[in-house]
Amino acid sequence: MTVETSALRPSNLALSRKEDFKAFAEGPRRTRPELLTGAQMAALGTQAKAEYDRLRREWHANLGPIKTPQLSELHQDLWDIIDSNLQDGDKAKGAIAVDAFPGLGKTTSVLAFAREFHHREIAEQREFTAQGYERLPVCRVGLTGNTGMKDLNRAILEFFGHPGRHRGTTAQLGQRALDCVLSCEVRLLALDDLHFLRWRNKNGVEVSNHLKWIANEFPVTLLMIGVGLAGKGLFSEGGSKGDAVLAQTGRRTTRLGMRPFTIEKEKGRQEWRQMLLALEQRVVLADKYPGMLADDLSDYLFARSTGHIGSLMTLINRGCQRAVRSGEEVLSRDLLDGVENDEASEEARRELEAALERGKLTSKPRTARKKAV
Template sequence: MTTESLAGLGNLALSRKEDFKTFVEAPRRTQPAKLAREALQALDETARTAYERDRRTWHANLGPIKTPQLVSLHGDLWDIVDSNQQDGDKAKGAVAVDAFPGLGKTTAVLAFAREFHRREIAEHGAFTTQGHERWPVCRVGLTGNTGMKDLNRAMLEFFGHPGRQTSTAAQLGLQALDCMLLCEVRLLILDDLHFLKWRKTSGIEVSNHLKWIANEFPVTLLKVGVGLMDKGLFSEGEATGDTVLAQTGRRTTRLDMPPFTIDTEQGRRRWRQLLLALEQRIVLADAHPGMLADDLPNYLFARSTGHIGSLMTLVNRGCQRAQRTGAERLTRDLLDQVRNDEAAEQARRELEYAFRAGKATSRPHGSRIPT
C-alpha cells in the first residue's frame, strides 16, 4: 500500500465491513527518515513537500504503543476469545472494557480486533466452506438513541445488507443472525455502550436483546464504554428489579485500562518507558534522546494526568507545531503554546504545584535530572 493510500485511512468508517477490512489489511506505516537541519534545508520543493506531508501523517498516527495496560488487556482478551469455542448450544462469555475516557480503550480494542481478524483469515481462509466472505469481526458503534431496532440495523449496516432500511425489528435481528452465521463472525464489538440509558425502557430492551445475541449468536460480545458499572451493566438487578441485568453481570468479564500513576517506583518506571518509546517515534530534526523522558517527564504527566490519550494528543500537536514553525524539537516553551483536551487542562494546575513543591515526581530513582 502506498503512502497516498495509507493517508486515505483517515477517511474510513469502521462500522462498514469494506472500511474495516482496509483498516485490518493496511501494512504498518514506515517511519520517515530523521533528517538533520542541513539535509532538510537541502531538499528541493517537491521532496520537501512530500517529506513534510509524510511527517505530519506519521506524527498524527504515533500509536498504538504496547504499554503494560495494552499488553495486559490483549492477554485477557485472547484468553476469553480463545476459550469461547464452545459448541453452539452453549452461551459464550462476554467482555466489557470499562474505563475512563482518554485511556486508549478503543485503540487497544481495535488493535486486538485487527490481530484476531488476521489470525482467523490466516488459519481458515478468506472464504467459508459455503463460499461466503469470512468476517471474523463485526464492529458496531452505538448512539445515544440506540434501541433494539437501531442495534439490529447497525449490525446489518456493517454488512451492507439490502433489508436494513425496510424490515421490522424482529426481521432485522434474524437477518443479522444470518449474516453472522454465513460470514462466520466470531467477535462482535459494541463500541460506546455508555450511550445507552440502561435504567430506561430502551436500555432494558437492549439489555434483553444483548442476552438474546449472547444466547443465539456464535460470537464473543466485546462491549466498550465509560462507567458501565455505574450505569448498571453489571448490577444484580436491585436498582431495576430486572434479573436480566443480573444475568448479564454473571456472563460478562469486566476489563479496564488504568491510567499511568507515579506514586510507586514501578509506576514511575512505566511512565519513563512510555516516554522513551514515544521519543523513538518522533521525527524532528533536533529531537534527541531524553527529550521527553529526561527533560519533560513531570511536565508531560501534569499536562496529561497519566492518560495516554491526552499525552498522545499533546505530543502529536506539539510535533505538528514544531515542524510547522521550524522549532524541530519539543520543549516546555513550545508545548505551553499547544492546547490539550479540557479534562487534562483542568487537572494540570494541581499536579504542576505538586511537582514544583517537591511533593511528587514522575522520575524513577537514578534517572537523569536535566541541569
C-alpha cells in the same frame, strides 16, 4: 456498493462497515518518514519539502498504538476469554465489557486486538468460508444514545452492507443479522460507546435483553466498550425491576478495565519512562535528541496529561505539528506551553504540576534521577 480494499485510504475509513474494517485490519502499517537533519531539509526543493512535511503530519497524527503494559494486560485477558469461548453453538459464550475512564486508550487497544484477531483467524481459517462466503472474523458496531433493538440490528446489517437493512421488523432484521454472522463466520462482535445508551429507560432494558439474545443465538464473543458501565447498571444486582433485568447481562460478562499511568511507586515511574522513550523513537523532528521527552520533559508531560495516554498522545501530536510548522523541529516546554490540550487534563493540571515542582512527586525512576545527578 462494494469498494476494493486497496482503494480505501486510512484517513477515510468508517470502521462500522466491513470494507473499511477489512482495510484497517489488512492494510500495511505506516512507514515512519526518514529522519532528516536540518541541513538535509534545507537542501530539499519546495515540492519535496512540502511532501516531507505532509508525511510527517500524517505520521505524528497516528503515532499509536504503543504496546504499553496496560495494552498488554488487556490483550492477555481478551485472548484468555476469546480462546476459552470455543464452546459449541448450543452453549452461550461469556461476554466482555471494557469499562474505563475516557482517555485511557480503550478503543485504540480493542481495535489493535481486533486487528490481531482478524489476522489470526484469516491465517488459520483462510479468507473464505467452506460455503464460499467472505470470512469476517470481527464485526464492529458503534452505538448512539437512541439505539434500540431495531437500531442495533440495522447497525449490524449496515456493517455487512445487507440490502435488507432499511426495511423489516425488529425480528426480521435480527434474523438477517444472524444470517450474516453465520455466513461470514464472525467470532467477535464489538459494540463501541455502550455508555451512550440510557440503560434505565425502556430502550436500555430492551437492548440488554437483546444482548442476551445475541449471546445465546450468535456464535460470537460479545465485546462491549464504554465508560462507567458499572454505574449505569450493566453489572447491577437488585434495585428496581429494570436493574434486575440488566443484571442478567452482568452475570455472563467479565469486566476489564484500563489503568492510567501513576508515579507514586517505582514501578509506575518506570512504566512512564518506557512510554516516553517509545514516543521519542517515533517522533520525526530534525533536532530531537535522546532524553528529549524521558529526561527533560518527564514531569511536565505527566502534569499536562495526568497519566492518561489519550491526553499524552494528543499533546505530543499537536506539539509535533507545531514544531514542524514553526521550524523549531524539537519539543520543548516553551513550545508545548503554547499548545492546548483537552479540557479535563488542563483542569487537573495545576495541582499536580505544583506537587511536581515542589518535589513532593517525581515521574522519574531512581536510575534516571541518579544519571541526572
